[in-house]
Amino acid sequence: MALASVNLTKNQKTVLDILENSSEPLKAYTILFDIQKKGIKSPLQVYRALDKLIEIGKVHKIESRNSYVACKHEGCNAKTSTSFLICENCDSVTELTGNNLFSYFSKQAEKNNFNYKKHNLEIFGLCENCKLKN
Amino acid sequence: MALASVNLTKNQKTVLDILENSSEPLKAYTILFDIQKKGIKSPLQVYRALDKLIEIGKVHKIESRNSYVACKHEGCNAKTSTSFLICENCDSVTELTGNNLFSYFSKQAEKNNFNYKKHNLEIFGLCENCKLKN
DNA sequence: CTTAAAATGTTATATTATAACATTACAATA
DNA sequence: TATTGTAATGTTATAATATAACATTTTAAG
Structure with a gap:
C-alpha cells in the first residue's frame, strides 16, 4: 500500500488541489463553483471528496x-484533533502543531473525570501582518 | 440598568427557558418545533433570540x-470565548471554567506572533458516566 | 408624552449538507 | 483473466441551518 496521497482519486485530487493553492480556507460551495469546469457538478461530489480528505488528514474543517x-504538515497526525489561529481581520488561518496541547487538554479533562479523545481549538485574534497594520 | 436577565423579552425568555430546562444542547429548529405553541412561529424569531442570548453570555453555541x-455560570464571562467537554457517547456537554485557559492560549498565540482575542475549544471524549458504563 | 433604539412578525430566500439509488472503477486474489 | 467485493462516482432530490428585507410594535430613557 502506497501513501494515502498517491491513492487519491480524480475528484479528491481536484478538491485537494484547489485547497492547497488557496491562501485561505474555502467553503464547500466556493470549491464547487471554482471547479465546475473540471467535471465536478454537484455539491455531493465536493462533500464526498472533502470527507475522504479529512479522514486521511490532508484537509481540516474549521467548524466556526x-x-x-x-x-x-507532511505527516500530519491531526486526523482527529485540530488547533487553529484565525485572524479576525484578514481571515488567514495558521495551524498550531505543538502537541503539548494534547497533554494540556488531557489534564483539563481529567479534572472533570472526563476521558479525553480529541479536540477542536479555534483561537481568534490578529495575525502578525494585521497587528502591524493596525 | 438592572441585570441583563431581568430585561429579557418574551421571545428571549421563552428560548432561554427551553435551553435551561434541557439536559443537552439543542438545535435551533428543535427549539422552534418545541415552542410553536408559545407564539414563536418562524426560525428567525428563534435565531434572533439566540443571538441576543449569546451576546449577553446566557447561551453559548457549540460550533461543531x-x-x-x-x-x-452565574456571572459567566464567556461572552466571547467558550470551552466545552463533549461526550461522544451521550452528547452531554460540560463547560470548562478555569480561565487559566486564557493565559495558556495567549502564550501559544504569542509564539506565532498572533494577538489572542478569544477562543472556542471543544474537547471530545467520554464523560464520567459513560466511562463507567463502558 | 416624545422619541429613538430595539424587538417583533412575516414572507421569502440563501447557505450548508445529506438521502437514495443506479452505475462504474479498481484492486485483490482464486 | 475472470471474479468479486469495496470504494468511488454521477445524478436528482431534499433536508437542515441560517439570513435578507421590510413594515410594524414595544420599550425604556429623557
Whole structure:
C-alpha cells in the first residue's frame, strides 16, 4: 500500500488541489463553483471528496466558519484533533502543531473525570501582518 | 440598568427557558418545533433570540454541532470565548471554567506572533458516566 | 408624552449538507 | 483473466441551518 496521497482519486485530487493553492480556507460551495469546469457538478461530489480528505488528514474543517483548509504538515497526525489561529481581520488561518496541547487538554479533562479523545481549538485574534497594520 | 436577565423579552425568555430546562444542547429548529405553541412561529424569531442570548453570555453555541446550550455560570464571562467537554457517547456537554485557559492560549498565540482575542475549544471524549458504563 | 433604539412578525430566500439509488472503477486474489 | 467485493462516482432530490428585507410594535430613557 502506497501513501494515502498517491491513492487519491480524480475528484479528491481536484478538491485537494484547489485547497492547497488557496491562501485561505474555502467553503464547500466556493470549491464547487471554482471547479465546475473540471467535471465536478454537484455539491455531493465536493462533500464526498472533502470527507475522504479529512479522514486521511490532508484537509481540516474549521467548524466556526464552515470552511475547509489543506494541511501543510507532511505527516500530519491531526486526523482527529485540530488547533487553529484565525485572524479576525484578514481571515488567514495558521495551524498550531505543538502537541503539548494534547497533554494540556488531557489534564483539563481529567479534572472533570472526563476521558479525553480529541479536540477542536479555534483561537481568534490578529495575525502578525494585521497587528502591524493596525 | 438592572441585570441583563431581568430585561429579557418574551421571545428571549421563552428560548432561554427551553435551553435551561434541557439536559443537552439543542438545535435551533428543535427549539422552534418545541415552542410553536408559545407564539414563536418562524426560525428567525428563534435565531434572533439566540443571538441576543449569546451576546449577553446566557447561551453559548457549540460550533461543531450547530447547537446551543444555556450557560449555568452565574456571572459567566464567556461572552466571547467558550470551552466545552463533549461526550461522544451521550452528547452531554460540560463547560470548562478555569480561565487559566486564557493565559495558556495567549502564550501559544504569542509564539506565532498572533494577538489572542478569544477562543472556542471543544474537547471530545467520554464523560464520567459513560466511562463507567463502558 | 416624545422619541429613538430595539424587538417583533412575516414572507421569502440563501447557505450548508445529506438521502437514495443506479452505475462504474479498481484492486485483490482464486 | 475472470471474479468479486469495496470504494468511488454521477445524478436528482431534499433536508437542515441560517439570513435578507421590510413594515410594524414595544420599550425604556429623557
